[in-house]
Amino acid sequence: MVKIYYQGVPGAYSHQMAEIVNNFLWWNNETIGLFSFKDIFDSLKGTDDLWVIPIENSYAWSVHQNLYLMRDYDIKIIWEYYLPVHHCLAAKRKTISEISKVYSHPQALMQCEEFLKKYNLKWIPFGDTAWAAKYISESENDEGIWCICSEYAARIYWLNIIAKNINDQKNNTTRFLIITSSKDRKLSLKEKKGTLIFRVKDQPAILFKCLWAFATRSINLTKIESIPSKKGFFEYMFWIDYILPNDIKILEDAIEELWFFTTEIKDLGKYGQLGLN
Amino acid sequence: MVKIYYQGVPGAYSHQMAEIVNNFLWWNNETIGLFSFKDIFDSLKGTDDLWVIPIENSYAWSVHQNLYLMRDYDIKIIWEYYLPVHHCLAAKRKTISEISKVYSHPQALMQCEEFLKKYNLKWIPFGDTAWAAKYISESENDEGIWCICSEYAARIYWLNIIAKNINDQKNNTTRFLIITSSKDRKLSLKEKKGTLIFRVKDQPAILFKCLWAFATRSINLTKIESIPSKKGFFEYMFWIDYILPNDIKILEDAIEELWFFTTEIKDLGKYGQLGLN
Numbered sequence: 001m002v003k004i005y006y007q008g009v010p011g012a013y014s015h016q017m018a019e020i021v022n023n024f025l026w027w028n029n030e031t032i033g034l035f036s037f038k039d040i041f042d043s044l045k046g047t048d049d050l051w052v053i054p055i056e057n058s059y060a061w062s063v064h065q066n067l068y069l070m071r072d073y074d075i076k077i078i079w080e081y082y083l084p085v086h087h088c089l090a091a092k093r094k095t096i097s098e099i100s101k102v103y104s105h106p107q108a109l110m111q112c113e114e115f116l117k118k119y120n121l122k123w124i125p126f127g128d129t130a131w132a133a134k135y136i137s138e139s140e141n142d143e144g145i146w147c148i149c150s151e152y153a154a155r156i157y158w159l160n161i162i163a164k165n166i167n168d169q170k171n172n173t174t175r176f177l178i179i180t181s182s183k184d185r186k187l188s189l190k191e192k193k194g195t196l197i198f199r200v201k202d203q204p205a206i207l208f209k210c211l212w213a214f215a216t217r218s219i220n221l222t223k224i225e226s227i228p229s230k231k232g233f234f235e236y237m238f239w240i241d242y243i244l245p246n247d248i249k250i251l252e253d254a255i256e257e258l259w260f261f262t263t264e265i266k267d268l269g270k271y272g273q274l275g276l277n
Numbered sequence: 278m279v280k281i282y283y284q285g286v287p288g289a290y291s292h293q294m295a296e297i298v299n300n301f302l303w304w305n306n307e308t309i310g311l312f313s314f315k316d317i318f319d320s321l322k323g324t325d326d327l328w329v330i331p332i333e334n335s336y337a338w339s340v341h342q343n344l345y346l347m348r349d350y351d352i353k354i355i356w357e358y359y360l361p362v363h364h365c366l367a368a369k370r371k372t373i374s375e376i377s378k379v380y381s382h383p384q385a386l387m388q389c390e391e392f393l394k395k396y397n398l399k400w401i402p403f404g405d406t407a408w409a410a411k412y413i414s415e416s417e418n419d420e421g422i423w424c425i426c427s428e429y430a431a432r433i434y435w436l437n438i439i440a441k442n443i444n445d446q447k448n449n450t451t452r453f454l455i456i457t458s459s460k461d462r463k464l465s466l467k468e469k470k471g472t473l474i475f476r477v478k479d480q481p482a483i484l485f486k487c488l489w490a491f492a493t494r495s496i497n498l499t500k501i502e503s504i505p506s507k508k509g510f511f512e513y514m515f516w517i518d519y520i521l522p523n524d525i526k527i528l529e530d531a532i533e534e535l536w537f538f539t540t541e542i543k544d545l546g547k548y549g550q551l552g553l554n
Contacts, residue, residue, distance in 0.1 A: 037387060105404070106404050126403070204492075207501065209492075215486075223503050226501050
């Protein structure tokens with residue numbers, strides 16, 4: 001039995017992700033929501049526990065801080081998962097009133113902008129979708145107070161679902177990474193991708209030189225992002241995700257070459273996709 | 278006189294940025310806060326008006342949606358600015374009580390985590406820093422209700438500043454871009470950087486080939502980011518910022534070569550840094 005951490009309150013999309021991991025591990029575990037990213041990293045240390053992190057797309061606001069923490073803590077990515085994001089409109093009482101207001105995270109409100117405008121609904125930005133659901137489920141004056149949250153959150157807080165899948169972009173997904181600080185966790189999924197963070201030397205065309213190591217070996221990259229290193233104002237780090245080549249020696253050679261152009265490389269691990277094989 | 282739009286309520290960091298632009302343009306303009314990004318893009322169309330957008334760092338949650346809108350709308354970047362982010366702790370009444378709670382945007386709360394833990398303060402995630410300041414300034418039961426916001430927001434809502442510059446990372450900055458849809462706006466600042474968005478052809482090592490065009494011409498890149506194109510699930514676009522070469526012909530050659538490896542290139546403009554010359 002392990003602990004599966006997520007950031008937020010029960011009903012958050014991250015909680016839903018934690019339960020998917022729990023399901024994959026035969027439901028024998030505890031899912032725990034914490035507010036602070038740093039607390040979760042500290043809790044992971046020296047354990048076999050897991051953490052699900054949203055890394056791309058809708059909830060992109062959490063990314064940068066996580067990138068820094070993933071650089072600074074001793075952790076590995078073990079799985080990834082693409083979670084479909086379907087917002088719903090929910091309320092304690094179904095009655096519509098003239099003073100109806102919709103509470104939700106600003107990002108979720110904007111993702112449902114067309115829907116909200118069509119029905120001329122007023123919105124109130126709130127800290128979190130699930131927290132908005134919790135808030136309206138606990139409010140005594142429940143007339144005309146609605147929220148946008150996941151169906152999962154609506155069920156957890158016993159709210160009525162008024163409309164389903166109201167986000168403007170129907171194929172909205174969030175990519176999650178599942179990480180651990182344990183060195184010998186068994187993976188049981190075929191590794192397909194990997195992630196590296198590196199800090200480059202201060203030379204002309206340095207990123208180009210770094211990518212050379214991958215391009216000449218036909219290693220495909222699926223994500224690249226420059227991140228201010230925070231150590232020097234104009235000093236950059238890079239985050240790259242790559243498709244694992246069949247022959248691991250090819251990857252090792254690429255990383256050996258990469259060292260020539262970098263001052264620091266952190267291997268965040270190789271991982272499979274949960275739900276696929 | 279032009280309108281300078283920002284996303285959020287008065288006192289937001291984006292509002293502060295809008296006033297800096299207003300100052301630069303001799304205070305002869307109106308700054309307007311709107312909630313929806315899309316509304317701002319629609320308002321800009323066919324006018325001489327401006328919009329200040331946070332693009333990197335602390336408030337990274339707004340980025341992705343803006344990237345898509347900047348791809349789809351006919352706009353140009355005209356300036357950039359690095360705004361220092363200094364959070365303060367503010368309240369209507371200075372008295373400390375045992376039930377004190379701190380309201381703020383989740384990101385701001387996390388940026389002040391060490392401070393909050395040191396003084397053992399409870400936090401409540403809210404939609405926005407300035408909105409939290411507005412909320413506590415309007416609340417009747419004002420005992421023990423605090424917020425984390427900019428000093429600017431604290432002044433606007435007549436709050437007492439209890440502690441200044443409480444963010445854990447003292448050199449916290451947010452990069453803003455100032456954009457317009459006007460074709461003939463005079464820039465009056467020396468252009469130093471530029472931004473391109475492009476969609477690559479489906480070929481091996483395609484990003485490497487694209488960067489070749491810049492590397493072989495000694496054009497330095499200051500930011501690179503891959504973005505899912507939303508048109509196909511595994512199709513990627515790239516956002517790059519480059520340092521403008523002295524000879525514009527060199528840049529034009531690079532872009533001509535870039536066309537060979539891309540299906541779409543959008544030039545988001547060349548721009549100077551506000552406050553520098």
